Amino acid sequence: MIVVMKSDATAEQVEHMTAHIASLGLTPQVIRGAHQTVIAAIGEERAGMTEALEPGEGVEKVLPIMAPYKRASSELKSERTVVKTRSLEVGGTRIAVIAGPCSVESEAQIVGIARKLKELGATGLRGGAFKPRTSPYSFQGHKEEGLKMLAAARAETGLAIVTEVMAPEHVPMVAEYADVLQIGARNMQNYQLLQAVGDSGKPALLKRGMSATIDEFLLAAEYILDRGNPNVMLCERGIRTYEDHTRFTLPLATVPYLHEKSHLPVVVDPSHGTGKARLVPPMCKASIAAGADALIIEVHDDPEHAVSDGSQTITPAVFGQVMAQCRRIAEAVDRSL
Ligand code: PEP
Ligand code: MN
Numbered sequence: 001m002i003v004v005m006k007s008d009a010t011a012e013q014v015e016h017m018t019a020h021i022a023s024l025g026l027t028p029q030v031i032r033g034a035h036q037t038v039i040a041a042i043g044e045e046r047a048g049m050t051e052a053l054e055p056g057e058g059v060e061k062v063l064p065i066m067a068p069y070k071r072a073s074s075e076l077k078s079e080r081t082v083v084k085t086r087s088l089e090v091g092g093t094r095i096a097v098i099a100g101p102c103s104v105e106s107e108a109q110i111v112g113i114a115r116k117l118k119e120l121g122a123t124g125l126r127g128g129a130f131k132p133r134t135s136p137y138s139f140q141g142h143k144e145e146g147l148k149m150l151a152a153a154r155a156e157t158g159l160a161i162v163t164e165v166m167a168p169e170h171v172p173m174v175a176e177y178a179d180v181l182q183i184g185a186r187n188m189q190n191y192q193l194l195q196a197v198g199d200s201g202k203p204a205l206l207k208r209g210m211s212a213t214i215d216e217f218l219l220a221a222e223y224i225l226d227r228g229n230p231n232v233m234l235c236e237r238g239i240r241t242y243e244d245h246t247r248f249t250l251p252l253a254t255v256p257y258l259h260e261k262s263h264l265p266v267v268v269d270p271s272h273g274t275g276k277a278r279l280v281p282p283m284c285k286a287s288i289a290a291g292a293d294a295l296i297i298e299v300h301d302d303p304e305h306a307v308s309d310g311s312q313t314i315t316p317a318v319f320g321q322v323m324a325q326c327r328r329i330a331e332a333v334d335r336s337l
Pocket of ligand 1 (some may be wrong): 102132183185237272302325
């Protein structure tokens with residue numbers, strides 16, 4: 001940690017901060033420049049230290065050196081995490097594709113589409129049984145009945161099930177049916193939910209909150225990892241900006257940036273990221289070019305009549321074309337699909 005003193009800081013203030021740093025168990029080293037003094041605080045940075053040093057008199061700013069997220073950080077684990085469950089492997093050379101409708105609508109729907117998606121190369125099946133809807137009047141999901149429909153689709157195809165859990169008290173029930181617990185964007189900072197998913201031991205797909213910074217996103221992952229659950233996937237699903245030509249703004253620089261900061265695999269959701277079906281295929285390709293370990297894509301037989309998110313949903317025919325094109329992009333970046 002570096003404590004930068006104000007240019008007019010007094011010798012007493014520098015001395016006080018030096019003693020304060022030592023009282024935190026760190027070794028202070030004063031570096032006097034022509035205009036400004038900085039104090040390097042050497043030793044293990046712990047949570048709360050920045051807050052303890054920042055209010056000191058004469059302090060301009062405190063710069064942490066280590067990332068605030070420890071378990072998620074590549075500083076402490078350089079070997080990449082690979083999340084494996086049934087048909088799904090995320091983080092290895094092969095790019096995973098999780099596909100399916102926004103909502104589970106009926107058993108026939110989910111089993112039917114799962115068969116087609118498997119045939120076309122998907123390695124995981126998505127579908128919401130608990131739906132976080134902006135309006136309380138919109139379809140809220142079939143809940144446990146929906147989970148049973150997903151389990152039927154898995155029994156039929158072997159595809160690993162990725163489905164959202166919205167409340168800590170639902171974690172045991174959803175974990176009974178699902179292979180991967182999805183934490184939605186709106187719940188990224190629901191810390192009790194993160195802890196409950198951590199405790200479940202099930203792989204987690206953590207979506208980035210629509211207004212969360214990358215540090216907040218990684219600290220949310222830290223909550224799951226800190227409960228002894230190492231199987232966390234980070235999903236970029238678009239953020240809120242002033243731009244309104246797309247539902248959200250999909251920042252793909254997140255992918256290489258997360259790969260630099262963390263060992264956790266990175267998934268991209270071009271469906272929620274754009275909100276427009278016609279923009280999904282190009283953004284799938286761009287995500288793979290950017291280094292994504294997996295895609296999560298909304299696919300429905302009849303998007304016009306989907307109960308949720310129809311406008312950002314592609315058909316199985318388009319999904320087939322996307323897979324063919326993405327295979328070529330994957331090859332160009334030394335991956336397979
Ligand atoms: C979803 O996957 O259907 C969903 C609700 O995603 P998000 O939490 O990213 O909005
Ligand atoms: Mn959706």
